[in-house]
Amino acid sequence: MEVFWKKIVENEDLFTGFEKMSMDYSKQKCLVCGDKASGLHYTVVSCESCKSFFGRKIKSKAKFTCEANGNCVMDLYTRRHCPACRLKKCLDVGMKPERVWDEKRLETRKPLERKNKKKNNQIPPPPPPQQLAPPVSTSVPTPESAPMLSREQEELIDSLKRAKMDALYSSAPVKPTGRFDEILGKMMETLTGHAGLPPGMPGGMMDMSSMMKFPGFSGMPRKPNGVTPHGPMDLTQLCPTPGFSGFDMSRLSGENCNNSSSEHSHESSSKTSQPHPEVHIKQEVVDSGYENMSDKHGPSCMGNVELKPEGRIPPTGTPPTANKPFITQEMVIYNMTLLGVVIRQTVAFTKAIPAFRNLTYEDQAVLVKNAILEILMIRCAENYIPERNAIIDDITGSEWSIEAMLASGFATSAQPSLKFVQALHGMQLSKEEFALLQAITIISPDRPDIEHHEDVEKIQRPMVETLQMLTKVTHPEDKVFFAKLIMKLTDVRDLVTRHINDLMQMKLPDTQFENLFPLITEIFNV
DNA sequence: GGTCAAGGCCAC
DNA sequence: GTGGCCTTGACC
Numbered sequence: 001m002e003v004f005w006k007k008i009v010e011n012e013d014l015f016t017g018f019e020k021m022s023m024d025y026s027k028q029k030c031l032v033c034g035d036k037a038s039g040l041h042y043t044v045v046s047c048e049s050c051k052s053f054f055g056r057k058i059k060s061k062a063k064f065t066c067e068a069n070g071n072c073v074m075d076l077y078t079r080r081h082c083p084a085c086r087l088k089k090c091l092d093v094g095m096k097p098e099r100v101w102d103e104k105r106l107e108t109r110k111p112l113e114r115k116n117k118k119k120n121n122q123i124p125p126p127p128p129p130q131q132l133a134p135p136v137s138t139s140v141p142t143p144e145s146a147p148m149l150s151r152e153q154e155e156l157i158d159s160l161k162r163a164k165m166d167a168l169y170s171s172a173p174v175k176p177t178g179r180f181d182e183i184l185g186k187m188m189e190t191l192t193g194h195a196g197l198p199p200g201m202p203g204g205m206m207d208m209s210s211m212m213k214f215p216g217f218s219g220m221p222r223k224p225n226g227v228t229p230h231g232p233m234d235l236t237q238l239c240p241t242p243g244f245s246g247f248d249m250s251r252l253s254g255e256n257c258n259n260s261s262s263e264h265s266h267e268s269s270s271k272t273s274q275p276h277p278e279v280h281i282k283q284e285v286v287d288s289g290y291e292n293m294s295d296k297h298g299p300s301c302m303g304n305v306e307l308k309p310e311g312r313i314p315p316t317g318t319p320p321t322a323n324k325p326f327i328t329q330e331m332v333i334y335n336m337t338l339l340g341v342v343i344r345q346t347v348a349f350t351k352a353i354p355a356f357r358n359l360t361y362e363d364q365a366v367l368v369k370n371a372i373l374e375i376l377m378i379r380c381a382e383n384y385i386p387e388r389n390a391i392i393d394d395i396t397g398s399e400w401s402i403e404a405m406l407a408s409g410f411a412t413s414a415q416p417s418l419k420f421v422q423a424l425h426g427m428q429l430s431k432e433e434f435a436l437l438q439a440i441t442i443i444s445p446d447r448p449d450i451e452h453h454e455d456v457e458k459i460q461r462p463m464v465e466t467l468q469m470l471t472k473v474t475h476p477e478d479k480v481f482f483a484k485l486i487m488k489l490t491d492v493r494d495l496v497t498r499h500i501n502d503l504m505q506m507k508l509p510d511t512q513f514e515n516l517f518p519l520i521t522e523i524f525n526v
Numbered sequence: 527g528g529t530c531a532a533g534g535c536c537a538c
Numbered sequence: 539g540t541g542g543c544c545t546t547g548a549c550c
Contacts, residue, residue: 038542039531049541055533056539080540101532 031093031165033079042095054090058100071392093165153466160435163352167345168394346375353439355459366449371442373496381424382434420495424488430474436467441489
């Protein structure tokens, strides 16, 4: 049994089991805002506050408009700020407007009518949740198309959608904090010898050509076709997709960013893996001279990057050499912590997939380990906003600008990843379809090292059939939509395989990396 | 009678 | 407008 699986699956401190959660609502968090839940309200585990809010807003039929980008962070403190996003979140997590009583139903509460109502039973009250017919997916556009899905398929869709929301909002005890713009600013300060972003990078957005003017900055070590060459790679390739390896300019004015990123990053990491304060991480990285160096000396001859707790190497005023770029420890910790959350969330979601727990632990571990990065890519597609050419990081609520990510040079395989993200996003999948797609991605019987292929296939088959049926309902105009969607799974696997190959080339001369991010090193066998 | 999930009330 | 507490009625 692999250690990580024991840690995540069996350690309730890392994640509370779904079975346990479903028994006691008082110990759960509101799926809307994360506050203490008081029970099931409108079919969703939620707090009194969000219950009241949802009831009021549905009754009032008022319409709200978000003054930001429609993706406001919803937590205990910010939930009051944007009713539009709060209502949207309520609906997203599955609160059902039809559960709010209309006037007829309210009449039944009048004490004088109680007896008559019981006798006549003219206005039957809504049954309790456990007796409700499975709710029809919100993505199903018309009542006429809904019957295409069987009851079992609707139940499967609903359970996966809910599991996805539960995993997203209930299973991240340690989230990355701090501001990536600050971290980047420090790095640039080191590069240029003066504070702030260098000239030529106005408005917080850097263009590639400007960035490449600065000696030593790694830029985009891609071959001309955009493919990452095999060889050593930077640590952030652990987060190969846009949104998890760039930086976030939009958080300059964001909330919850009052403390220094440095403090937060170290605090976060200490909670997860307790790094030694004196630990230095060395990491070979690619740089602008990568290809030449690689041709001459092979991967192991790349310049080392030393990461110190101060996050500043070489010292300010000492420009790095062309083959010695650097990344800060803050940057690494931020990205690794974020990836840690993704892993936990993926495991949480996976545990809720029907019959998954019937598999052997060994097969469970194989499935999760192989799916992590693919799920990350799919999530990026789900959270991509084409109008802003950005990805909303649904873990921290940050907006990750694609331009900034490309300019940062931290994502060496950004272009093919970006193409995938844009293509999948362009298919306009519903939340239900994304949930099914992710579940199917995880439960892949053809993963290497799976011992009981048939058992895995038995779990996957109904999900594939459900997704096929659902796409017929939601995309009736495109007869080959399902086939295109399945092809996307092939695409994402190819992309991730490329990243994993790169990862395998990584040299980690300092084993203390493992102490910092044991979960990640174990999952990726680095 | 206990539990659950609705709405109601009212201080803030 | 919000949110904590209370009341109500169905169900077990």
